[in-house]
Structure formats: structure tokens, C-alpha cells
Amino acid sequence: MCAMLGPATRSASRDETPTATATPESTAPPLTESRPCSDIVGFTCAYLTVPLDRREGAPGTLRLRVATADNAAAPRGTLLLLTGGPGQAGAGLLPRLRQRFSYLLNDYRLVMIDQRGTGAGALTCEPLQAEVGSSDVTVPTPEAVRECARLLGPNRDLYTTADTVADLEDLRRALGVPQWTLDGVSYGSFVAQHYGLTFPHRVRRMVLDSVVPQDGPDALYVTGLRRAGWMLRQACQEQRCGHDPAAALADVVRRYDNGVGVFDLIVAASIVDPKLTGTGFFPVLALLRSAAQGDPAPLNQAIAELEGGGGTSPERYSAGLHLATLCADLIHAPWGDSTTPLRRRDAAIDQAVRKLRPDQVWPFEPKTAVGHGVVQGCRHWPPSRPNPQPPHPRLTMPVLLINGDRDVSTPLEWAVEQAERTPRGKLVTIPGMGHSIQGRNPVGDQAVREFLLS
Template sequence: MKKSIRVALTLLVALVAAGVVAHRHWHGKAAGSAQASSFHGRFIVPPGATAFAFGRLHFTACELPQTHSAATTTAFCAPFEVPENWDAPEGRKIGLRLALIASAEAADDDFLALLAGGPGQSAIDSWPQVAAAFAQLRKHRHVLLLDQRGTGGSNALTCKHDEAEDQGFDLGRIRAQTQACLAAVSAHADPRDYTTSMALRDLEAVRQALGAPQFDLVGVSYGTRVAQQYLHRYPDAVRSVVLDSAVPNEHAIGSEFARNLDDALKAHAAACTATPACKQAFGDPWAKLRELRDELRAKPAEVAYRDPRDNTRTSMRLDAYSLATLARLYAYLPETSALLPLAVAQALKGDYAPLVAQVQMLGGELEGLSDNAMQLSVICSEDADLITPQAGDADSLLGAELAEAFKAQCTIWPHGARPDDFHAPVASDKPVLILSGELDPVTPPRYGEQIVKTLPNGRLLVAKGQGHSVMGRGCFPKLVARFVDALDPHGLDAGCIADFGPTPAFIDYNGAAP
């Protein structure tokens, strides 16, 4: 069996959004062994309930599957149908997959809604990975999970790709695959209608069906775009916002991927060279990574290894572009970033298996995302015309190929409408908490610094040594819960973030230097 690193669709961005219920009288009956009760604007789901109503929505008990696991998550699910084109509501209807995770204890009148990112991730499928970060938040709050249109169980724009992708970066093949993907999804969807703006109208429709509560929005990566856009379009619906690994509205997704990855990898390399044992073991890891890139550019390698998930024998073609994609995966987390210098050093000795096998672990959860074309509907409609060549991209590790791929795909993929003010900075006096990882290879802290400039009631917290998506790290779950409770970002005691720090690079497979 061969495995490839897909070049055209995997953006590796995650989204979380949350909501709050307030100022309403909730009511409903639960079927089964218990009755749902409401008081002072609060709605309680009693133990043993198998069905109940929130507003116009009727929830029944369900089990949510977990990827690569037989385990399930107990939840309540409700059908929800919307027009595919909100501007032509008499046309095709699509079903959205909607689920509720009931509060761990008696619910307050806050309500959390989780949206997922990518663009292309399913909120429901990604919940097991983010649930721990919400543990304190959901003690007294329900969590609403809505698969964004085009993802998961919401008329997903899914395209299966053949394994010819292991032949390296090829714009002609990418165009052909995009054309085939478009033909496949057009049988059940109009790709022009799967944009962020359309998804906002879905979320607002769910809010209205629940009885028009306010929302606390928690966005991660691409999800921070969703949160900012929702805040701008429906300000009265928002109580507070948490932005984890934030993308400014002004930013075109894909325009700085190469620069941001190089910056993060160089920072990791600098930390290694500043440590005597690491410097002695690897010299300059950034130089070594580029050396490996040059070798693979001249002569790609066929790598045989055992898949660490199931021990099956497999192989893949490793070239300069796939190396950059692997390095980007490693850079997302401090723990895997710490392994990269060692993996590169082994590869330079001809042993590529450790480098590739670890990435199979990292990329396993992204298999569905790489097959999802909803991200093309987002990027081609909202960003592609704004992606321009950046100085230094050609000599960067990632190069200009990813931007070239987006451009090529978006000459084929249909474009939806983009509001004239879509890329205007968000301005609001709502309470906003922004979380950034110091070494994030996708959404660096300078993005959070840019966003907070127009948010007088906003605050940015940067976690030293951390990568992408930090809400579940260290004391952040506690801080986020306190923020959502008190709505006072400037008064939040965040001294605990001083405990964050980098993960030292492994100098061998026993770990870092003592």
C-alpha cells in the first residue's frame, strides 16, 4: 500500500465556536424517564431524558462516533433543514447535522455552540479532540455542535482522490482532480453556496429556532473568521468571543503560509542552537532541514516503513514539497516540533522512516479533511483573488506551490458572493479574549495583535513555546471558563500563562538533554 501527502486540499486549520443562551424563557418536555424543566431562563436536561424540545427544535438521544475508535459520545441530536441558497429559499433544501452535549451539572443560561474548522472539519467529529478544553465551561452550560454546511453530516462536499498524488506536485493533475471533484459534488450541491457567509445564516437560523438566545463565540483558526464575521453581522446575538489562533478579517487565507512556517521553524532551530547539547547533536536544524529539502528536490526518495497505527507495511514518495508538508505538520505542536531535528538528522543519514511514520500519526485525524472540497468554496470565494506572490516565498521551505495550487483550483471552482465589507477589521465593544501560541506556524501572535487593535474590550494572551490551537493547553481552559463567566478580559488574572514554555528538542530517542 502506498500513502501520499495530499497537496491540494489539506489546510490543517481547526475551528471552535461557542454560544450562550440568555434573556429567554426556555421550555419543553423530555420523553423517557424524566421531564425537562426550565426556570429563570435556564433549561435543564435531567438524567435519563431521551428526548426534549428547545424552542422549535426536538432533540433525541444519540451516540456520536469517534474517528479510529469504537468509543462513542452520548449526545442529543435534532434534524435541521435550511435552504441551500438563502437568497432563493424555494430551491433545494439541505439537512444540517446538529447535536447537543448536555451540561455536566445544572445549566446556567449560557449556551456553548461548537463549530469546526479546516475549512472543512466536522464539529461533531472533532468534538472528542476538543472536549477536554470545554470541561470547565460545560459544567453549567450546554454545548451545541453544528456541522458547517459542506462538512460532516451537513451535505459534505466530499471528493476521493487517487493515490497518483504521490508522484509529486503537478498543477496539471491538480486541475484535473479539481474538475473531477466539481463534477462529483455538483450532483448534490452548488459549491457557490458553501461559503462562510452562508454558514453564518445557518447558525443564525439555529439560534432563532432555539428561541433567539445570545451566543458566546469561541473560534479556533479558520473558526475565528466565522466568529468575527458572525459578531459583525449579528452583534446583538453575541455575548462574548474567544479567538484561539486567530486570523484577522483583513487576511487572505493562504497568503502567508510559507512565511509563517519558516518563521516558526527558524525559531525552533534558534532554540536548539542556543542549547549546547542540541547544537552539538544537530548543528543548525534549520540549515539541516534545507539541506534535506535540496537533496529531495534533486532526487526524491521512496520510503518504506510500518504504519505506527496498525503496523502494516506501506511506502510513500518523499520529495521537497512533501517534506515541507511534513515539517508543517510537525510544527503544529511543541511535542512534535521537538522531534523534527532528530527526524531530519536521521533522514540525512538515509533513514526516512521516523520522519514519515510520525506524520502518519499526526495526519490520521485529517484524512477526512483532505477529502473535503468545502474549503475550496471558502477560499475561492473569499480569498483567492487576494493571494499575491510574497517576497521570499520561492526560497521558503513551503515555496509558492500551495498558493499556486489554490490559484489553479479557483480558476475551475465556482465562486460564491463575498460581501463588500467581508475583509474589514472587526470592531466591537463586546468582551473578546484572544489566545495565541508563540510558535504557531499558521496564525502567529502578530495576527492577534492586529485584531485586538479594534476591540477596546479585548485582550491578547500569548503562550510561550506553544504552537497552533492552544485553548486546551495548561491553564487556558480555566482562564477561558473564568472569562466566559465574568466577561472581564482586562480583569482576568492570567499570571498562570508564565508557566508556558517550549518543549526542548530531542537529541536522541531517549528525549532532550538533561
């Protein structure tokens, strides 16, 4: 069944798409139930109560867990760290992430929050959670998607990025800080940008790690599919693997019709093992070679072991929140935005496949671009209120963008696109690195250190 914090009893109607706005400065909500965090020394944990539905007079609230460093007088102010997904917990990850950001903690007061629908207040849709866990690519069954939408009910419309942005503005006021610095990773980079485009005068600086463009991703993942071939060839050259893994991949997906599964494997590798060494992860290069030579069993076994979300709790990563937010946020889906009726989506997907040239997605096939979890999940998600777009077109504060050149989840081209439309933006590309840079790569950490501490 689906669980939700607070008396979540009302949604926005689908013919109303107000921009989510925070409550007035004079009525900023306080942080309540403050006490030392039980899982990390030097931080205070509390709750921020926000409206479920921000239309005037609408009932229902949510309690969002917040973890705040105790150095309130940090010389460079407050640093809000935003995690990814959508669906990943925030405050609960602090014990693991604190060490990654230790070089900033003397100068900044670090703050993390469980964004609405995540962490202790996670939206829970058990069938969907069991099928996909934290994967963007794994394909859910239509039945699991429909069941999740039914469990969430009309309130599924109240988890857009704009709603989260308004929550963050309430958090800023509750902390009593006139400005702060934002650091967003993956989907967190999208949230950070939308906050900065909504409340630009409240942001001092911004770090975007593994960048999602401010207009959102291309739902077909064409760029990521192409970059996978480049990533394979780079890794093969380093390891002298003795064959062309991109050509092997093209052959394998054509012969065995497993493009989505292979893409899922490569996306995971770009996060865990971007050099594809096989150390602690699947030996992708060897698996592709074996399959191209006529033995797909090891590759298929690796895909089967990767798929399924039984080991991922919704408190760590909510698949229900992921779908509710993602499907509302998409404006580049084959069918348009989230208001499109379900009956028109299948034809739009078929048309999108016909329009794609094979070279646009090689070494994959065009059908892989519409066969993965983003398209196949949202094609069955009921029409909903779309994510309201922020009022400003450009980020005006200093922005550092960092991206790995082997990132298949948020490919480098997305960061380049965003940097080109950010007047005070600086892009640093991290060679040989995949998804999520900070705390995992010294070049990336040095770039962040110079940007935030200079």
C-alpha cells in the same frame, strides 16, 4: 463521486454576490428529529434545515446535524463551539472535545454543529480526499481539483463562510436564545469573527483560539514559513541538539527541492508535537540534520508517510468542502479573489515569486510560498462567487485571543494583527505551544476560564 445532503440543485450566478442573510426571526426553522445523542450522554442530537441557496425563491435545502447539551437553563447561557478546517466535522467531534471543555459545562450550555458540507453531509470528492486528506500544505494534482469542481457542479459556489454564518444565525433562532458566546478554533475563529461582524448584537463574548485574521490568511504563508525557523531553533535550544536546524533546513530545501514537503512536516509537528521531541511523531530535528549531512532518505520517508489522505474520511474532514470554501474566501491570493479567470492565475503566481525576497521566507525558498496546497489547489479551482464581506469593520464585544508561539499553521503574527484591530480584545500568547490550545494547555485553559467565568 461527490455526495451532498438535500436536493442541491441550484447555485448563485457569478455576477451576483449577495451577502448571505438568515431568514426572518418570525420564520426561524425548528430543530427536528430530536433524540438523545447515541454517542454522548447528556446531549440531544437534532437537525437544522437551512436553504442551500439563500436567494429568494431558490430551491434546495441542507440538513445540518446539531448536538446540544441538555442543561438549557445554564446560568451563563449558550456556548457555540466552532471547529476548524474548513472541512472539519462539528457535532461528531463532541465526544472527544467534551472532556477538553469540561470546566465550562456547569455554567454554559454547549452546542456544536456540522457546518454545511461537513460531517454527515460532507462534500465527497474521492480523488482529492485520497490525495490530501486534512492537509492545507499537501499539493493536490490539478486533475483531482478539476474533478472535484466538476463533481460539485455549480453548487460549489454555495459554501462560503458567509453562508455558514447565516446558518448559524438560523441555529441561534432555532435554539431560542437572544445572545450566545462563540468559541472558534482555527478556521472556526474566522467563522466566529464573521458572525460577530455580521450580527454583533447577538454575541456576548468570543474566544478565538489559533487565530485566522478577519480578512483571511495570506495565501503565500510567508509568516508561517519564517516562524518555522524560529520554532526549530527554540526546540533545538531546549534539547541542546548541537546544530542550527534552521540553517540545516535552508540547506536541505535548496539541495533537495523538497520545501513544500518539509513545510508540511513542520506544520503537522506544530499541531502534534510543538516542542519537536519526536515522541509519538517524526523526529524533525534529527531528520533535518541527517539530510543536511547528505542522507535525505529518512526525511523523505517521513514526508511520504505524512502525505496522502487515505486514512481521513470526508465525514471527519471534507477535502472538497475545504477547497470550495477556502478558494472562495481568499482575498489575498496572488491573483486577487476567486473571480479571477484561470488563464490569469499562472502569471500572477510567477510575479508573486519574483517579488518575494529570500529573507522574507527564509529558511525556505520563495517558490515554497507558492508551491503548497493552498495556492496550488486554488489556482485550478474554477472562478466562483467570492465570500461576501460582513457589514461591520470591527468586533465590538469582549474578545479573548489565544495563540501558541510555535503555531506554524496560524502563526502568532496573525493573532497580533487581529488583536490590534479588536478594540475590546485581549491576546494571550502561550509559550511553547503550537496549534489548537484549549484542553491541551493549562495556561490557555486558565485564560479561557477567567474570561468566560469571571
